Ligand SMILES: C[S@@+](CC[C@H](N)C(=O)[O-])C[C@H]1O[C@@H](n2cnc3c(N)ncnc32)[C@H](O)[C@@H]1O
């Protein structure tokens with residue numbers, strides 16, 4: 001049975017949640033919440049997100065033993081302080097479970113509260129990823145924009161590749177500060193504008209090479225797709241205020257400076273950005289992934305691999321954390 005002790009009603013954001021008649025019940029506003037397959041469904045009203053379950057199934061495709069071990073090792077480096085092996089951890093957007101697996105098996109946390117919009121993904125983590133070994137993982141179907149927990153519940157809040165999906169990150173950051181104990185931290189692994197611009201530069205270089213040499217690898221359709229991908233990255237950069245940075249193509253990209261300003265505005269004591277990934281992993285693989293998801297054929301991508309190879313050979317030992325890869329860790333300290 002999952003823990004109800006830290007739950008707070010997401011509808012009135014006030015009431016305690018208790019068991020009553022096989023449902024979870026708010027003592028203040030009298031809202032009832034269903035529990036399906038031992039996973040509580042804690043949304044305010046009928047959430048628009050409930051219908052999106054199938055969209056999130058895709059997250060499972062990117063889970064592999066190798067990748068989740070790599071992620072666990074990276075988080076061991078990121079969590080080098082006292083928070084490493086104790087207390088309550090809230091994981092937001094647990095999805096594929098590739099971080100949840102590491103939290104449950106490679107650390108000594110007391111309890112892990114794994115949240116996601118998708119009940120299927122949460123059940124998938126429980127049944128396929130954690131495989132019964134994680135007695136200390138509880139699952140909650142809820143919205144990161146309205147987290148149903150009490151003040152000062154968590155020592156640590158984490159998310160792997162999730163913050164850029166949330167609709168209202170200002171509100172989410174403020175709420176997370178409320179949920180953290182004094183001295184607690186919230187840490188997110190996310191796409192970083194400074195590094196993404198390198199990807200956009202590679203894309204622009206591809207187009208220029210094709211145009212100037214008439215190489216004939218890319219057709220007109222490819223060129224449009226690559227241009228759209230590059231523009232998507234650069235357009236996110238033009239937003240002046242963090243609050244103006246609307247999700248583009250369903251996702252946001254974070255400027256480190258903007259994120260720091262947002263952290264300070266949300267009342268955090270400290271903020272920093274770090275990146276411990278290997279540059280070769282960052283630019284070779286992420287760039288190829290970008291192009292693949294833009295719809296470019298693998299053999300065409302391979303023909304342009306000299307760009308990321310040359311970049312890696314020249315720069316891989318001297319890149320700053322901000323552009324080491326197109327992703328990085330944002331740390332918010334309460
Ligand atoms: C890119 S996936 C990352 C999943 C997992 N952390 C990983 O690294 O594979 C983003 C996850 O965030 C979840 N998500 C998106 N919007 C959310 C929201 N508003 N509240 C809670 N979870 C959300 C999705 O269901 C999905 O599982």
Ligand SMILES: [Zn+2]
Pocket residue numbers: 009010011012013014015026027028029030031
């Ligand atoms: Zn209530």
